[in-house]
Amino acid sequence: MPSSDRTLHAVNLPSDWSPQSWRSRPAMQLPQYPDQAALEAALAELRALPPLVTSWEILALKQQLAEAQEGKRFLLQGGDCAESFDACTSDVISNRLKVLLQMSLVLVHGLRKPVVRVGRFAGQYAKPRSADSETIGEVTLPSYRGDMVNGPAFTAQARVPDPRRMVKAHARSAMTMNFVRALIDGGFADLHHPEYWNLSWVGHSPLAEEYRRMVDAIGDAVRFMETLSGSEVHNLNRVDFYTSHEALLLPYEESLTRQVPRHWGWFNLSTHFPWIGMRTAAVDGAHAEYFRGIRNPIALKVGPSVTPDQLLRTIDLLNPEDEPGRLTFIHRMGAAGIGDKLPPLLEAVRRDGRRVLWVCDPMHGNTESTRNGYKTRRFRNIRSELEQAFELHAAAGTRLGGVHLELTGEDVTECLGGARELTESDLERAYKSTVDPRLNYEQALEIAMLIVRKQAQ
Numbered sequence: 234m235p236s237s238d239r240t241l242h243a244v245n246l247p248s249d250w251s252p253q254s255w256r257s258r259p260a261m262q263l264p265q266y267p268d269q270a271a272l273e274a275a276l277a278e279l280r281a282l283p284p285l286v287t288s289w290e291i292l293a294l295k296q297q298l299a300e301a302q303e304g305k306r307f308l309l310q311g312g313d314c315a316e317s318f319d320a321c322t323s324d325v326i327s328n329r330l331k332v333l334l335q336m337s338l339v340l341v342h343g344l345r346k347p348v349v350r351v352g353r354f355a356g357q358y359a360k361p362r363s364a365d366s367e368t369i370g371e372v373t374l375p376s377y378r379g380d381m382v383n384g385p386a387f388t389a390q391a392r393v394p395d396p397r398r399m400v401k402a403h404a405r406s407a408m409t410m411n412f413v414r415a416l417i418d419g420g421f422a423d424l425h426h427p428e429y430w431n432l433s434w435v436g437h438s439p440l441a442e443e444y445r446r447m448v449d450a451i452g453d454a455v456r457f458m459e460t461l462s463g464s465e466v467h468n469l470n471r472v473d474f475y476t477s478h479e480a481l482l483l484p485y486e487e488s489l490t491r492q493v494p495r496h497w498g499w500f501n502l503s504t505h506f507p508w509i510g511m512r513t514a515a516v517d518g519a520h521a522e523y524f525r526g527i528r529n530p531i532a533l534k535v536g537p538s539v540t541p542d543q544l545l546r547t548i549d550l551l552n553p554e555d556e557p558g559r560l561t562f563i564h565r566m567g568a569a570g571i572g573d574k575l576p577p578l579l580e581a582v583r584r585d586g587r588r589v590l591w592v593c594d595p596m597h598g599n600t601e602s603t604r605n606g607y608k609t610r611r612f613r614n615i616r617s618e619l620e621q622a623f624e625l626h627a628a629a630g631t632r633l634g635g636v637h638l639e640l641t642g643e644d645v646t647e648c649l650g651g652a653r654e655l656t657e658s659d660l661e662r663a664y665k666s667t668v669d670p671r672l673n674y675e676q677a678l679e680i681a682m683l684i685v686r687k688q689a690q
């Protein structure tokens with residue numbers, strides 16, 4: 234191992250692994266491309282393009298996640314269910330970054346610990362689907378699988394998987410990354426001052442008084458720090474921000490899996506923090522095989538059908554040497570199921586002394602359809618799952634170390650409820666998601682405040 238590689242923990246590269254070894258395993262959710270030559274050409278192009286992130290950023294994030302495992306940090310991971318090529322615009326990107334930074338400021342002050350900030354963006358372009366096809370009236374077409382695979386329009390032509398879309402997704406991810414890095418370097422300074430935030434919703438909440446006190450306390454703390462340093466607090470401006478996406482489309486991920494001069498092993502350089510979705514989490518499947526060999530910190534979605542035994546086998550495969558920061562479990566059970574499903578998993582991992590970061594995704598187990606055909610989620614179910622998660626971890630002697638949310642900085646109406654009590658009739662006003670419903674700006678900030686409130690209890 235080169236001496237420049239200051240890792241937390243020496244781990245061995247699995248000798249029987251390569252960036253292609255997933256190809257010999259059953260692969261779920263991958264598109265069938267009609268034109269193999271076009272696929273090969275797109276992948277060759279991707280293999281030659283520069284990466285989107287660096288190995289040292291990846292290792293820095295792994296270190297932060299290791300600290301989160303010890304309770305010294307809290308993970309905030311959020312963004313769209315699916316990014317779209319059309320929504321790669323300056324407003325969408327900067328508003329999403331703003332809400333995430335504002336949430337993280339609420340969490341830093343309320344939890345009194347640093348926050349690990351991870352966006353679900355700059356690569357969240359491939360989607361797993363419950364059904365391979367979709368029928369409207371008399372017409373059945375293949376499902377939309379994210380802009381990186383095919384188009385959302387309900388036409389036969391749009392739904393054909395097109396490998397050129399991977400090249401476009403790489404470019405869109407690079408543009409997003411570039412803009413996020415520039416905004417962060419530029420400071421985004423007014424974000425530290427809650428007096429500039431849009432907080433008109435707070436008055437609509439039954440917790441208005443409590444929220445106002447919280448916001449005032451953040452403002453006081455920021456002003457105090459600025460007085461101390463005599464000027465703008467510099468390190469308030471310099472924040473770390475990392476990216477993540479579901480590494481579903483393995484040919485794309487493989488093409489950005491590289492070796493680098495200064496660190497041993499293989500890195501997925503398309504994102505800092507890839508995760509395995511619930512539908513592709515089989516321990517003997519292609520996705521687990523691919524993830525096993527990369528050095529990134531990795532996450533796995535854990536749904537209600539996972540057994541304690543499966544979870545322990547997954548740990549054996551993905552983190553056999555118990556490396557700090559390596560493995561995150563994102564549980565997504567649903568408000569109605571979490572009380573039964575989660576405790577046996579927490580107990581098994583704790584009893585075995587395995588090191589994982591536990592994160593709650595209160596979105597994906599709480600999706601429902603309205604009478605008028607919208608896919609939505611109720612704020613009260615999202616809140617309930619999150620609150621139960623804190624309580625169940627406390628009871629099990631484990632720690633909830635983060636949240637994973639689908640959110641946007643835009644004023645959409647996709648999830649029901651929240652301080653403004655959005656109703657079914659509000660959904661048609663600004664429903665923009667092509668896949669899952671997201672928290673809007675106000676609902677997302679409200680969740681951050683609820684987390685602080687819960688932790689203070």
Ligand code: PEP
Binds near residue numbers: 509511512535565
């Ligand atoms: C998602 O995060 O958008 C998703 C599909 O989640 P899950 O794999 O948990 O269903």
Ligand code: MN
Binds near residue numbers: 314315597639668669
């Ligand atoms: Mn989703």
